[in-house]
Amino acid sequence: MVDTRTDPHTFRWYGGRISVDFTATLTGHIPHTVEHLRTPADLSHWSRAARLSDAPLPDATPRALDQARQLREALHRTFLHAAKPAPDDLDTISTWSARSLPGPRLTTAENDAPTLCRPRLHLTGDLLTLIARDGVDLLTGRHSHRIRECAAPDCTLLFVDVSRPGRRRWCSMDVCGARAKMAGYRARRTRE
Numbered sequence: 380m381v382d383t384r385t386d387p388h389t390f391r392w393y394g395g396r397i398s399v400d401f402t403a404t405l406t407g408h409i410p411h412t413v414e415h416l417r418t419p420a421d422l423s424h425w426s427r428a429a430r431l432s433d434a435p436l437p438d439a440t441p442r443a444l445d446q447a448r449q450l451r452e453a454l455h456r457t458f459l460h461a462a463k464p465a466p467d468d469l470d471t472i473s474t475w476s477a478r479s480l481p482g483p484r485l486t487t488a489e490n491d492a493p494t495l496c497r498p499r500l501h502l503t504g505d506l507l508t509l510i511a512r513d514g515v516d517l518l519t520g521r522h523s524h525r526i527r528e529c530a531a532p533d534c535t536l537l538f539v540d541v542s543r544p545g546r547r548r549w550c551s552m553d554v555c556g557a558r559a560k561m562a563g564y565r566a567r568r569t570r571e
């Protein structure tokens with residue numbers, strides 16, 4: 380069951396990595412999940428909100444939407460079970476990651492210094508490849524053991540804990556962290 384009351388364009392950006400933020404396009408627990416990628420156009424909305432593209436992706440079709448959701452779920456499962464990932468999920472991630480992408484270019488800025496010019500994405504396949512590569516980079520990098528799920532019982536968002544002590548518990552201090560603080564405060568007042 381998908382909750383249709385929530386604005387599908389309310390994307391979450393607490394993950395710290397583009398691949399982790401992409402998994403946040405499906406939120407909540409079964410049976411009250413909220414799908415934020417409901418139509419092919421939502422792929423373009425997400426891509427623009429992530430500042431990866433300027434214009435709608437022309438090949439955002441129902442098939443591309445299916446593929447995007449498959450990649451998302453493969454990434455989500457693998458992030459949660461990074462120590463023992465499912466081979467099928469690694470295949471899905473690798474298939475997208477192995478595609479070629481337009482590379483960065485150099486242009487000259489006003490002072491004639493070379494400036495890095497990152498390519499804007501024009502196709503859904505490029506978007507999924509970029510996301511999958513970020514996932515590969517994260518899963519094989521120094522923060523691979525720091526991918527966590529928010530500690531709030533009703534929140535399923537993942538994040539990468541890059542804090543030095545490594546004790547981050549909430550997807551966002553302003554949302555789930557603040558709610559937990561308030562709940563603790565109320566519980567203490569009830570006991571007093």
Ligand SMILES: [Zn+2]
Pocket residue numbers: 529530531534535536549550551554555
């Ligand atoms: Zn949370």
